[in-house]
Each structure stands twice: as structure tokens, then as C-alpha cells.
Amino acid sequence: MALTITSRGTGTHNTGATTLVPGGRSATLAVGSLGVLCIALDNEGSAGSTLIAPDSWTDAKGNIWTLRQNALYDNGAASAGIEMAIYTARINVALLTTDAGTMTWKTGVSPVAKAWTWYEVIPSAGHTPLYVSGGTIAGATAANAQVTTASVPVGDGVIAGYFSENTAAVTGDSDTTNGTWAAQQTATIGTTTAGVRIATQQKVQTTTPSTQSYDVTVTSQDRIAGYILVTDALNTTGDVALTSPAGALAATAAETFSATAAVTSPAGALAATGAETFSATAAIASPTGVLAGTGVETFSGTAAITSPAGSLGGAGATFGGTVAITSPAGALASTAAETFAATVAEASPAGSLAATAAETFSGTAAEASPTGSLAATGAQAFAATVAITSPTGSLALTGTYTPQAITGSLVPASPAGSLAATGGLEFAGSLAEAGPAGAPALAGTYTPLAIAGDAAVTSPPGELAASAAEEFAAGLAIESPAGSLELTGVYTPPGAIVGAAAITSPRGAVALTATVTGGLRVRRRRSGRVILDPTKVFAFPPPNSPAIAGRAALSSPLGSLSAAGMMNDDELVLALLFP
Amino acid sequence: MALNPKFGNAAANAAADAISDALDNGYLRIYTGSQPAGADTALSGQTLLAELRYANPASGAASGGVVTFSAMTADSSADATGTAAWFRALKSDGTTAVFDGSVGTSGCDLNLNSTAIQSGAAVSISSHTYTFNKG
Numbered sequence: 001m002a003l004t005i006t007s008r009g010t011g012t013h014n015t016g017a018t019t020l021v022p023g024g025r026s027a028t029l030a031v032g033s034l035g036v037l038c039i040a041l042d043n044e045g046s047a048g049s050t051l052i053a054p055d056s057w058t059d060a061k062g063n064i065w066t067l068r069q070n071a072l073y074d075n076g077a078a079s080a081g082i083e084m085a086i087y088t089a090r091i092n093v094a095l096l097t098t099d100a101g102t103m104t105w106k107t108g109v110s111p112v113a114k115a116w117t118w119y120e121v122i123p124s125a126g127h128t129p130l131y132v133s134g135g136t137i138a139g140a141t142a143a144n145a146q147v148t149t150a151s152v153p154v155g156d157g158v159i160a161g162y163f164s165e166n167t168a169a170v171t172g173d174s175d176t177t178n179g180t181w182a183a184q185q186t187a188t189i190g191t192t193t194a195g196v197r198i199a200t201q202q203k204v205q206t207t208t209p210s211t212q213s214y215d216v217t218v219t220s221q222d223r224i225a226g227y228i229l230v231t232d233a234l235n236t237t238g239d240v241a242l243t244s245p246a247g248a249l250a251a252t253a254a255e256t257f258s259a260t261a262a263v264t265s266p267a268g269a270l271a272a273t274g275a276e277t278f279s280a281t282a283a284i285a286s287p288t289g290v291l292a293g294t295g296v297e298t299f300s301g302t303a304a305i306t307s308p309a310g311s312l313g314g315a316g317a318t319f320g321g322t323v324a325i326t327s328p329a330g331a332l333a334s335t336a337a338e339t340f341a342a343t344v345a346e347a348s349p350a351g352s353l354a355a356t357a358a359e360t361f362s363g364t365a366a367e368a369s370p371t372g373s374l375a376a377t378g379a380q381a382f383a384a385t386v387a388i389t390s391p392t393g394s395l396a397l398t399g400t401y402t403p404q405a406i407t408g409s410l411v412p413a414s415p416a417g418s419l420a421a422t423g424g425l426e427f428a429g430s431l432a433e434a435g436p437a438g439a440p441a442l443a444g445t446y447t448p449l450a451i452a453g454d455a456a457v458t459s460p461p462g463e464l465a466a467s468a469a470e471e472f473a474a475g476l477a478i479e480s481p482a483g484s485l486e487l488t489g490v491y492t493p494p495g496a497i498v499g500a501a502a503i504t505s506p507r508g509a510v511a512l513t514a515t516v517t518g519g520l521r522v523r524r525r526r527s528g529r530v531i532l533d534p535t536k537v538f539a540f541p542p543p544n545s546p547a548i549a550g551r552a553a554l555s556s557p558l559g560s561l562s563a564a565g566m567m568n569d570d571e572l573v574l575a576l577l578f579p
Numbered sequence: 580m581a582l583n584p585k586f587g588n589a590a591a592n593a594a595a596d597a598i599s600d601a602l603d604n605g606y607l608r609i610y611t612g613s614q615p616a617g618a619d620t621a622l623s624g625q626t627l628l629a630e631l632r633y634a635n636p637a638s639g640a641a642s643g644g645v646v647t648f649s650a651m652t653a654d655s656s657a658d659a660t661g662t663a664a665w666f667r668a669l670k671s672d673g674t675t676a677v678f679d680g681s682v683g684t685s686g687c688d689l690n691l692n693s694t695a696i697q698s699g700a701a702v703s704i705s706s707h708t709y710t711f712n713k714g
Contacts, residue, residue, distance in 0.1 A: 090656075128656075128700040233700035236629070236663070238691035240607075240648075240707040242680050244594070 034129035043081030059101030073139020136226035160214035591644030614665035653703035
């Protein structure tokens with residue numbers, strides 16, 4: 001089904017005026033069609049060489065007529081020559097034969113003779129008629145005229161016209177190549193060179209695409225010619241049936257949430273593999289699947305990432321606000337560098353919690369693994385209060401903690417397992433390391449600046465060994481109630497131990513191989529009763545000098561301080577006195 | 580155990596209504612080229628072919644998790660000639676994306692009688708629904 005082009009009448013006007021109300025339509029131009037106006041007018045432009053047809057004009061129904069082709073021929077003589085113009089308009093409101101519309105010539109000139117023809121391009125059903133292209137030939141003072149168009153697709157149409165400054169009759173084209181030229185519409189007004197003529201024809205392409213040749217026969221005169229091609233384009237229509245995804249919800253690109261966001265995948269895995277940025281409250285929940293955040297996530301507001309029954313992995317996240325990462329029943333792994341600028345809680349109640357990369361906590365941070373192992377093998381820096389707790393598993397701190405690292409309190413506790421601190425620890429605040437059911441070992445180096453407050457190292461039922469050189473700036477209490485106690489380090493004055501020191505071993509051998517500057521007070525108690533002279537000061541000669549050197553120091557004049565001399569309920573108290 | 584969540588009508592209607600509310604007096608734009616990875620992903624060279632408008636309000640209340648949109652204002656003159664491939668629904672500000680969808684002649688979120696849109700031709704949508712998957 002192709003478009004049709006219907007002739008809709010002609011009109012003329014022969015009075016000089018700056019405007020024109022073109023009439024003469026023989027029928028209404030219907031809504032949805034394309035109106036075409038072809039017009040010939042005297043060449044009245046400035047010096048005869050200026051186009052005066054307006055770029056557009058609006059008819060009485062508001063349809064806008066757009067200038068598609070416009071050319072003139074100026075033969076050089078005063079007020080001589082011809083101008084042609086072709087307009088098209090989509091007819092949005094039906095244009096009746098009585099409806100007017102005013103064209104206003106450019107530059108304010110008042111051409112006298114005007115003649116025009118009307119066409120209506122009617123589309124096939126479900127199509128919209130459109131102007132495609134066009135062209136003109138060079139004007140001349142000559143007989144006849146020929147216009148060759150661009151290639152015309154089958155079903156499209158061509159409207160061609162001859163425009164002259166003369167009233168001579170024009171014989172139209174009648175070729176039938178790929179379509180037949182319709183009957184000519186022609187109109188003329190005025191006389192000879194004071195008049196104009198227009199002759200136009202239309203053809204709809206058939207059979208095969210080709211160019212079209214519009215040929216007219218007429219005596220020699222000032223004339224010009226041109227054409228337009230029209231088509232009807234298929235109107236597009238459709239239906240939208242959109243359904244929210246079922247199953248996996250995958251966010252693989254970079255998502256940015258600028259407001260409250262909830263991303264939920266109730267029935268599948270939720271994977272956030274790109275860089276997600278949450279600037280406000282965000283909740284990512286995967287109630288029954290695996291939730292993995294493997295990209296670099298940045299949370300500047302409150303964020304909650306929860307995977308109640310699966311594993312939750314945050315491999316490179318930056319949290320600027322309150323963040324809670326919880327994996328109640330699975331493993332929680334933070335393997336990349338994470339930065340927490342505010343309150344952070346990472347909890348893995350029933351699984352292992354591993355922080356293997358460098359993590360920086362500038363706010364309150366709690367890493368807890370109640371029933372699993374908690375391993376912090378990287379360098380952690382804590383600027384505030386930090387609590388690392390592993391109630392029923394092993395807790396290992398193998399990294400390096402710099403002086404700036406922990407400026408608040410640190411409590412590494414391992415109630416039921418072994419507690420090992422093998423790195424160099426430096427604490428600016430209080431330190432309490434407790435291993436009630438295991439062997440606590442302090443194998444690192446503790447510099448003078450390391451512990452500025454009180455320190456207590458306690459191992460109730462095991463062996464406590466301090467094999468390195470410890471230096472304490474305050475009081476020291478080393479207690480081994482039920483085992484052997486050895487002090488093999490070196491205690492150097494004057495700053496090492498400046499307060500009271502008590503080394504207590506209720507039963508067993510006491511070996512003091514260290515060098516102590518100052519005096520040694522030894523007390524032996526049985527059932528609360530002092531056996532030895534409580535006031536006796538063993539001032540090994542010379543006093544106030546490195547007098548006690550190793551076990552020999554305990555082979556004192558009393559001689560009863562050896563292990564053989566101790567009873568099971570005896571308590572031996574050694575008090576080291578310093579200058 | 581297999582994953583098997585189910586949503587009730589109240590929750591599904593709330594979700595569908597929220598989508599519809601976001602589209603009050605909003606836009607539905609049809610583009611050429613590849614559909615972006617997400618609705619918040621900026622355009623990257625795709626050509627706008629047509630723009631339709633949602634009504635205000637865009638629809639009545641959802642039922643059973645399904646919202647049926649009111650008649651949309653067609654584009655009487657397509658912006659460009661090209662092959663329609665995907666669409667984006669936006670809020671009335673013309674910039675905030677609500678959702679994207681595929682465009683084709685069958686089996687897509689938006690099914691047209693032809694994906695070959697020609698500049699100047701009319702583009703319309705005769706029906707539009709959104710269904711929240713209740714599982």
C-alpha cells in the first residue's frame with residue numbers, strides 16, 4: 001500500500017502586496033495528511049536577486065507550512081525573472097477550503113503576479129507522510145525544461161513543477177516510466193512578462209526504484225523548475241509489559257545510590273561486583289543466599305550488609321559512616337583493605353572472622369569471633385578504642401603495631417585458648433593480656449616507651465616465661481601460682497623498673513638469673529605465717545651494686561631458699577629493691 | 580534447601596505503586612544502540628529516537644502486584660531515524676531513571692510493530708503494565 005497524491009486546486013493573485021492569503025483549495029486537507037503548496041511569483045526582490053518567499057507560514061488552523069524548495073531566475077532586467085517556492089505542512093487540524101492563512105514576503109516587497117497549486121499527500125494506513133528531499137534546476141531564458149529527480153523508492157511520490165514569468169501554455173509530462181504522471185495542475189495571471197504561470201504534476205513510483213524525469217514543452221521565456229519527494233513512514237506502536245526480575249539480582253557495574261536504597265534478592269544470590277557508592281542509608285540484604293561484595297564499596301552514610309544464612313565477604317570496602325557487617329551463621333571474610341571512619345562492627349558469631357589485610361579503624365571498632373578463630377595477620381592501626389575478642393578460640397596477633405597505631409585502650413583476650421603476641425607491640429595506654437587456660441607468652445621486644453601504664457601478665461596454671469629483655473617504667477607483677485617461674489632477662493637500671501616489683505611462686509623452684517641493681521627482699525610464708533625474717537634484706541655485697549647475679553644470688557646465707565627447702569604450701573616472695 | 584521466597588499482595592502492590600508514582604508525568608524514551616548495564620548508567624552514544632509522556636498520575640492503584648498505566652502521550656514526530664533497541668523510563672524531571680527495558684518486536688519488555696523508527700513518524704504505546712514478581 002502506497003501513499004496517494006491528490007490535486008487540490010489552484011489559485012492566482014495579481015495585486016502588489018506584502019502579504020498573500022493563498023486560497024483556491026478544492027477540498028479539505030485532512031488530518032494526518034501532508035499539504036503541499038507550489039507557488040510562482042514575480043521576481044521582486046532587492047535588485048531582482050533576492051529570494052522573498054518566507055521560510056514558513058501558519059495557516060488559520062495552526063498548521064505550519066515549511067519552505068522546502070526555493071529558487072529564482074533573474075535575467076538582469078529590472079523587475080524581471082521568476083521565483084519558485086514549494087511548501088509542505090503536516091495537517092494536524094483539518095484545513096477547510098474556506099480556511100485562510102497569510103504569507104508575508106521577506107524584505108517588505110510587494111510582488112504583483114502570483115500563481116499556485118495545492119496537493120494533498122495521503123498516507124497509507126498506519127503511516128505518516130513526510131517530505132524527503134527535493135531540488136531545482138538553474139533558471140534560464142529558454143524553451144522547455146527538464147527536471148531529473150533523485151532516485152525514488154517504490155511507493156514514494158514526486159511532485160514537480162514549472163514556474164515562468166509568462167503566461168504561455170505548458171505541455172506537461174506524460175511518461176509512464178515506473179509510474180504515470182498525473183494530470184497537470186496549472187494556473188496563470190497577468191500578461192506576458194508582467195504575468196506568471198505555474199504548471200505542476202505528481203507521480204507515485206511503481207515497479208522499481210529509479211530517478212524520474214519531468215519534462216515540459218513550452219516556448220522560450222524566463223523560467224525555472226523544481227521538485228520534491230515525499231514518502232509515508234510507518235508509524236511505530238507497541239506495548240510495554242515489564243516484570244521485576246526473578247532470581248538472581250546482579251549488580252555488576254558501578255552503582256550509585258544517592259538516597260535510601262534497598263537492593264534485595266529474595267530468591268537468589270546477590271552479587272555486587274562493581275564499585276558501589278552509597279551516600280545515604282543503604283541496605284543490601286540477601287536473606288537466603290550468598291551475598292558477596294567484591295568491589296570497592298564506599299559508604300558515607302549508614303550501611304548495613306547482612307547475609308543471615310550465608311557467607312558475606314567484603315573484599316575492599318570503605319565505610320565512612322556507621323556500618324554493620326554481620327554474618328550470623330557463616331564465614332565473614334574481609335580480605336582486602338578496608339577503611340572504617342566511624343563506628344564499625346564486624347561480627348561472625350558462629351564462624352571464622354579473618355582480617356588479613358591492612359585495616360584502618362579511626363573510630364570505635366569491634367572485631368569479635370565468639371566461637372571461631374580470629375586472626376589478625378596484617379598491620380592494624382587503631383586510632384581509638386579497640387576490642388579484639390575470641391572467647392573460645394585462639395587469638396593471634398602477628399603483625400606490627402606501631403606507636404601511633406593504638407592510642408586508646410587495647411584488650412586482646414583469649415579466655416580459653418592460647419594467646420600469642422609474637423610481634424613488637426607498643427602501647428601508649430594500658431595493656432592487659434590474659435590467658436587463663438593456656439600458656440601466655442611474651443616473646444617480643446618491649447621498649448621503654450612501649451608501656452607507659454600498669455602492666456599485668458598472668459598465667460594461672462601454666463608456665464610464664466619472659467625470655468626477652470623487658471623494661472618497665474612502672475610497677476610489675478609477675479605471678480606464677482602453680483608452676484616454676486624463671487626470670488632470665490636483664491633488668492637494667494635506672495629506668496627499667498622504677499616501682500615495686502613482686503615475683504611470687506607458691507611452690508617449686510625459683511630461679512633468678514637476672515641481674516638486679518639494688519636489694520632483694522625475700523619472704524617465705526606458710527599458711528600466712530612468715531617463716532623467714534620478713535625484714536631481712538639480702539644485700540649481697542656490695543650493696544646497691546650488681547650484687548645478685550643469677551642463681552648464686554639465691555644461695556644466700558640462709559640457704560633455705562632452694563627448691564628443696566620449700567614446702568608445698570610455702571609461698572616464696574621475692575621483692576626486688578631498687579635505688 | 581532451595582531458595583523459594585514469596586511475597587504477599589500488599590507488599591507487591593506497594594512496590595508496584597512506588598514504581599508508578601515515580602513515573603507521574605514522566606518520560607519513556609526509546610533509543611538505538613546497546614542497553615546500558617543499569618538504569619543509572621549514563622548514555623554512551625545512543626541516539627534518542629522518540630519520547631513519550633506518562634500521564635499524571637501515571638496509573639491507578641496496583642492490583643495483585645500489577646500496575647496498568649494510563650494512556651500515554653504519543654510522540655507525533657520521532658526525533659531521529661534508527662533501530663530501536665531499548666528504552667528508559669524517567670521521572671518527570673527528565674533525568675532520574677526509574678527503569679530500563681529492552682525493545683524488539685517480540686519477547687522484549689517493549690514490543691513494537693517495527694523497530695525501524697523513522698524521523699517524523701509517529702510513535703505510540705497502546706498498553707503498559709508493570710508487574711512486581713511475587714515469587
